[in-house]
Amino acid sequence: MEETVLSKFMQSIGDSAYTKLRKIADNRDITVQELIRAIVIPDWLELSDAHDGGNGQSQRHRKRVSRAGAKTAALHMVVASKSKKNH
Numbered sequence: 001m002e003e004t005v006l007s008k009f010m011q012s013i014g015d016s017a018y019t020k021l022r023k024i025a026d027n028r029d030i031t032v033q034e035l036i037r038a039i040v041i042p043d044w045l046e047l048s049d050a051h052d053g054g055n056g057q058s059q060r061h062r063k064r065v066s067r068a069g070a071k072t073a074a075l076h077m078v079v080a081s082k083s084k085k086n087h
Contacts, residue, residue, distance in 0.1 A: 018032070021035060
């Protein structure tokens with residue numbers, strides 16, 4: 001049986017960025033954490049891979065950059081609004 005290893009991280013953001021994320025999450029009737037996990041990170045990774053030509057180098061590059069202690073490029077977020085869930 002293959003073991004799944006999960007990495008943990010903590011992120012701090014400014015009040016204005018959090019407010020924007022909160023509004024988007026509220027419009028989708030989800031939490032900010034769910035928004036980041038389900039939409040922001042996957043979209044960012046997809047954009048990063050597209051920028052790298054989809055050649056698979058982005059993952060190796062991210063590992064190299066994180067080991068070198070370099071700063072990560074700014075996260076540009078594009079999120080299309082969805083209608084709220086019906087309760």
